[in-house]
Structure formats: C-alpha cells, structure tokens
Amino acid sequence: MFEVIIVGAGPAGLSAAIILGRSRRHVLVCDSGEYRNAASHALHGFLSRDGIAPAELLRLGREQLRPYENIEVRDIKIVDAIHQADHFEVTADDGTRLTFRKLILATGIVDELPDIAGIEAFYSQGVFHCPYCDALPVPALH
Template sequence: MFDVIVVGGGPAGLSAALVFGRQRRSVLVVDGGRPRNAPASRMHMLLSRDGTAPAEFLAAGRGELAAYPSVQLRSGTVVSATGTIDDFTVALSDGTRERARRLVLATGQVDMPSDIPGLAERFGRSVFHCPYCHGWEAADKTLAVLASRPEDAMMALYLADRFSSDVVLCAHGAAKPPREAAAALAAGNVRVEDSPVVGVGGGPDDVALHLADGRVLSRQAVFHRAPTRQHSRLAEELGCEILPDGTVRVDERQRTTVPGVAAAGDTAKLPAVPEATTLVVLGAADGVRAALWMDGDLFRADLENR
C-alpha cells in the first residue's frame, strides 16, 4: 500500500509528489498525459520559468522527481476510486489496481470552446483564454473577445484598459452584455459586434472571424473564456462535495469533504473564491499545500497507532 496516490501529473500533482518524496513517503503519481495548457506554446508568471514551454516544464518536474526513490510515476488513467481513509483503492485503465492511505486529486479541468468551426483548433495559439496569461503578447494588437457569457464584457474592458486601443466585443447572441455595461463599453472605446460568429479562420496575428451576416472581422488575436468541465469524475464518485460551478470544494488545507482526500490545482477551490484559477504557479502552490498538510496528518495518525 502506498502512503499516497496522486491522480494527475500537472503542476499541482508533481509539486505534491515532490513534497512527499522529500519526506520519504511512498507515492504513486498516475498521469494520462493530457495537460490543460498543452495547446499553449509558453506559460507565464512562474518566476525563473516565465516563457517556458509547458511540456518542457513538466519534463523538468518529472526529472527532478527521479531523485526520490519513494516516488513512482506511471502513465495511465485512473478510471475509478473507492474506499475510505487509510484504505483507498484506485483502478487504472490497464486493469491494474493500487491501494493507498490517502489520495490527492490533481486531475484539472477541460476547456470546452464554443462550437464554432475553426475555434477549437486555434485555442491556445491565436485564441486565448486569459489576459493574465497572454495579454502581454497581445499588447497593442487588434483584439476581439468572443463572449460565451454576459460577464465577458469585463474582459473586453480589461483588455482595452490594459493592452489595446482596438478591442471588439463579439456579443454572440445570448452572451450580449447587460444594459448597464453598455455605457462602460462605450467609454472604454470597446465596439460591440452583435452579429454572431459562425466561423474562425487564419492564424497567429491574422485571425478571421466570419460573421453570420457575411462580413469578416480581421483581428490579430482573440480572447475567449471557454466553459469548463472536470477532467475526471473521481471526486464525485468518492462523494466529495461539488460546488455549483463544478469545482471540488476544499478548505484552506486543500482537504475535500471526504476524509483522506485532498484536491489541488484548478480542479478545486475554496467556496469564497469566485472561480478556479488557471495559473501554473497557483496550481503548484496548491499541490505543495495539500502535501504538507497531508504529510502531517499521516505523521499524527502513525503516532497515535504506535
């Protein structure tokens, strides 16, 4: 039996494993190899690694874990998890089963870009989800925000305030901004395009948004905050509380509502936080936090059982 099984080998999962490895805990990391930021060419706002390719960052993390013999990395997918604290069992897609005293879920979320032809193929390359992650590279370019919800008017206003004097909000039908936002958009010099986007073409610095009325809107970059879903249903299967936005509820120690199960990264958040953050550095911090408190919990449990 492992001390801990970590499901997910992204920044959160690998960071948790690093803490456990340095504390000589036996830990198994299971990763399906489908990181959320795979389409992006660079990641940002991680000090000393700003601009690093996501795949390069993960490869470096796996390499560092090789120094700790109690850490095992395994490629695969966990298809189910059962049990209770001190005796969890996970089943992998290859038919194997493993047991652990504790679980860390770092399975992440999946972006679901709007069902517009050509959009998903450009997500992370010329269509971006986050001004914090990609605003700097889009500075002084012609930009569009492809709305998926009325609140995306705020993203358009932010981009106009911070990065560009030429921002168009593609309201896209049902995502049309509320009436009270109209004055702010006009004051921020953000033009609202009501004709729905029916197709996306072009490439980096030359994106073509095909509108329903036949016009083509040419932009150098597009921002689109896509809806998300959980990458895995393990938390739900284990009985963890799921918040209304679909994320796993955790406390300040990254503990879920199920004893012995922690969750880290953008799969989880505190109830008071408006939405799960997508920054690599925060995911890594969640993983470290989860592992520190879980290691202490294991230590205290062992003391009581001596």
C-alpha cells in the same frame, strides 16, 4: 508499498509529490498525459520559467522527482477509486488495481470552448483564454 496515490502529474500533482517525497512518504503519481495548457506554445508569468514550453515544465518537474526513490511516476489513467474503511482501492485503465492509504486528486480542469465553428484551430493561436498566460510573448531585450 505506496502510502499515497496522486492522480495527475501536472504542476499541482508534481508539487504535491515533491513535498510528500521529502516527507519520506512512498508516493505513486499517475498521469494520463492530457494536461490543461497543452494547446499553449509557451507559458508565462511563472517566476524563473517565463516563456518555457508547457511540456518542458512538466519534464523538469518529473526530472526533479527522480532523486527521490520513494516517488514513482507512471503514465497510466486512473478510471476508478473506491474508499474503503481505512484505504482507497484504485483501478487504472490497464486493469492494474492498487491500494493506498491516501488519495490526492490533482486532475486539473478541462476548459470548455464557446460553441463557435472552427474555434479549436485558433485556441492559443489568436484566441486566448488569459491575457497574462499565452496572449503576449516574452518581449525582446533591447
């Protein structure tokens, strides 16, 4: 039986999973595939991974969880969670209901773009939310 459910397999959820996995906890990580920087072609400023595609960082994170038999990752969306006296009852969008002792919400945030017609097409392609993240590519070596 799982002890902990982590909702969200972005950098936060995967980091929590690997620490709990190394602590010999039985962990289920659930993800709906709607991560914050999906619009970005490459992420920057993360030591050792400068210029990597966001999806590749997540793939590597999941790959490094694989040796831990006490961690499972499922691509499902959690739609409900109820706190009972000493556990949580969690429901997924496929109707699955599961019980856990601990619940970690690592669902990230959703950015709200300004109300400007057509801005979505340029988000992360000229309209940037952060100068350190995706506004500047990795400089070429000389």
